[in-house]
Amino acid sequence: MSEPLRVAIAGLGTVGAGVIRLLDANGELIARRAGRPIEVVAVSARDRSKDRGVDIDRFDWVDDPTALARHPGADVVVELVGGADGPALALARAALDAGKSFVTANKAMIAHHGFSLAEAAEKADVALKFEAAVAGGIPVIKGLREGAAANAITRVYGILNGTCNYILSKMESDGSDFDAVLSEAQALGYAEADPSFDIDGVDAAHKLSILASLSFGTRPAFDDVATGGVRHVVAADIAEAAALGYRVRLVGMAEADAGGLFQRVHPYLVPLRHPLAHVSDSINAVVAEGNYVGRLFFQGAGAGDGPTASAVVADLIDIARGEFGPAYAMPVESLTAQPVADSGERRGRAYVRLMVQDRVGVLAEIAAAMRDAGVSIESLIQRGAAADGSVMVVIVTHEGPERCVAQALEKLSGSPSLTGAPMWMYILGE
Numbered sequence: 001m002s003e004p005l006r007v008a009i010a011g012l013g014t015v016g017a018g019v020i021r022l023l024d025a026n027g028e029l030i031a032r033r034a035g036r037p038i039e040v041v042a043v044s045a046r047d048r049s050k051d052r053g054v055d056i057d058r059f060d061w062v063d064d065p066t067a068l069a070r071h072p073g074a075d076v077v078v079e080l081v082g083g084a085d086g087p088a089l090a091l092a093r094a095a096l097d098a099g100k101s102f103v104t105a106n107k108a109m110i111a112h113h114g115f116s117l118a119e120a121a122e123k124a125d126v127a128l129k130f131e132a133a134v135a136g137g138i139p140v141i142k143g144l145r146e147g148a149a150a151n152a153i154t155r156v157y158g159i160l161n162g163t164c165n166y167i168l169s170k171m172e173s174d175g176s177d178f179d180a181v182l183s184e185a186q187a188l189g190y191a192e193a194d195p196s197f198d199i200d201g202v203d204a205a206h207k208l209s210i211l212a213s214l215s216f217g218t219r220p221a222f223d224d225v226a227t228g229g230v231r232h233v234v235a236a237d238i239a240e241a242a243a244l245g246y247r248v249r250l251v252g253m254a255e256a257d258a259g260g261l262f263q264r265v266h267p268y269l270v271p272l273r274h275p276l277a278h279v280s281d282s283i284n285a286v287v288a289e290g291n292y293v294g295r296l297f298f299q300g301a302g303a304g305d306g307p308t309a310s311a312v313v314a315d316l317i318d319i320a321r322g323e324f325g326p327a328y329a330m331p332v333e334s335l336t337a338q339p340v341a342d343s344g345e346r347r348g349r350a351y352v353r354l355m356v357q358d359r360v361g362v363l364a365e366i367a368a369a370m371r372d373a374g375v376s377i378e379s380l381i382q383r384g385a386a387a388d389g390s391v392m393v394v395i396v397t398h399e400g401p402e403r404c405v406a407q408a409l410e411k412l413s414g415s416p417s418l419t420g421a422p423m424w425m426y427i428l429g430e
């Protein structure tokens with residue numbers, strides 16, 4: 001058997017310790033598959049003495065993670081620290097400059113700096129790989145970069161954040177409280193170091209911008225993702241959605257056409273007949289539509305130590321085999337910059353929830369705002385009084401331009417009839 005592939009790992013938290021456990025458990029099988037063993041030679045983290053349930057005394061310990069880039073025994077550097085900038089980025093740049101292949105699970109860093117890192121990797125003729133950064137253990141980057149490489153992809157969308165999906169599905173199945181379920185997701189190792197990245201949709205937006213670039217051959221454009229999260233989804237929305245035949249899911253959606261590149265993360269009502277409605281807990285799923293292959297549906301664990309380690313080690317196996325090409329689906333010089341598509345021109349149906357005063361004329365005021373903005377109401381439900389005496393009004397609109405719903409809510413904003421901020425979600429089409 002050939003020489004081992006020698007690996008240095010920065011970050012020994014949920015994912016880093018998971019990678020060491022996986023290599024310990026499946027090392028022999030992996031060596032046969034890769035044609036050579038994959039061996040960890042050096043590690044770095046914040047605390048050397050912390051009990052991680054894995055023996056790290058057999059590896060060189062390096063205090064400064066950036067120094068792993070210069071470790072003479074390492075062929076590849078794996079970054080599992082996290083953060084878009086800081087030590088993760090310093091290590092990425094140093095490793096690629098030193099001519100070492102680089103593997104990461106860090107979607108924040110790839111979303112912000114992936115293009116320049118890919119340039120550096122191409123210049124050095126080494127690998128830059130980040131399968132674990134999008135949808136955890138699901139081999140969706142491989143699927144799009146390799147399996148679907150013959151297709152023009154018109155649309156890619158899915159459930160890209162395990163923490164949000166866990167929260168929404170527990171609120172739905174157990175009637176659990178948002179904050180309590182978020183704590184559970186954190187305890188299970190799903191959440192980001194700053195969980196607002198999860199619940200405000202930023203983490204899903206990081207992943208979506210990577211998927212869009214892979215799918216459409218466009219330059220990664222994280223800043224162009226219209227991003228909303230699940231903070232304002234309440235139990236009543238989930239119950240109303242269920243009564244109407246939908247489940248609430250945080251969906252990332254990207255489309256590219258002559259009008260430009262559309263990228264959005266937002267809670268959606270997903271019809272029960274759509275497969276995404278049945279994706280629960282920390283499971284992720286990605287749908288990609290190719291012009292020859294048709295609709296592809298990727299599903300699997302989007303977070304957690306084992307699934308994420310599985311994706312990191314798959315990247316290492318590719319490198320051990322010498323099988324790697326450009327970081328995105330094509331060399332960076334072929335990636336095109338696209339204008340942002342005007343999302344207001346998109347057509348769709350929407351769910352709108354308003355908390356309003358229970359008095360004469362309020363429904364007429366809402367109906368007038370909808371009419372003036374050109375929104376056609378499909379159904380309107382009013383539910384009983386809340387503790388403050390206000391009532392909940394839920395409207396489902398007919399299909400129309402999305403900009404009209406925004407205009408109707410704009411008209412209503414500031415009205416003394418409203419007792420809280422309106423909340424709206426798009427309804428996912430077929």
Ligand SMILES: NC(=O)c1ccc[n+]([C@@H]2O[C@H](COP(=O)([O-])OP(=O)(O)OC[C@H]3O[C@@H](n4cnc5c(N)ncnc54)[C@H](O)[C@@H]3O)[C@@H](O)[C@H]2O)c1
Nearest residue numbers: 011012013014015045046080081082105106189303304308
């Ligand atoms: N947890 C998951 O399910 C999951 C899934 C996919 C991707 N990711 C990504 O993987 C990366 C790691 O996530 P995690 O959940 O393992 O995080 P974690 O917080 O459990 O572990 C982070 C590790 O990095 C070390 N570290 C942090 N700051 C450091 C510094 N300044 N210098 C040296 N070491 C430092 C910590 O000591 C720890 O060992 C992140 O980019 C995350 O977004 C996580």
Ligand SMILES: N[C@@H](CCO)C(=O)O
Nearest residue numbers: 161162163190192303
């Ligand atoms: N915090 C992320 C981890 C996986 O990328 C999630 O919940 O999906």
Ligand code: NA
Nearest residue numbers: 131134136138
């Ligand atoms: Na993945």
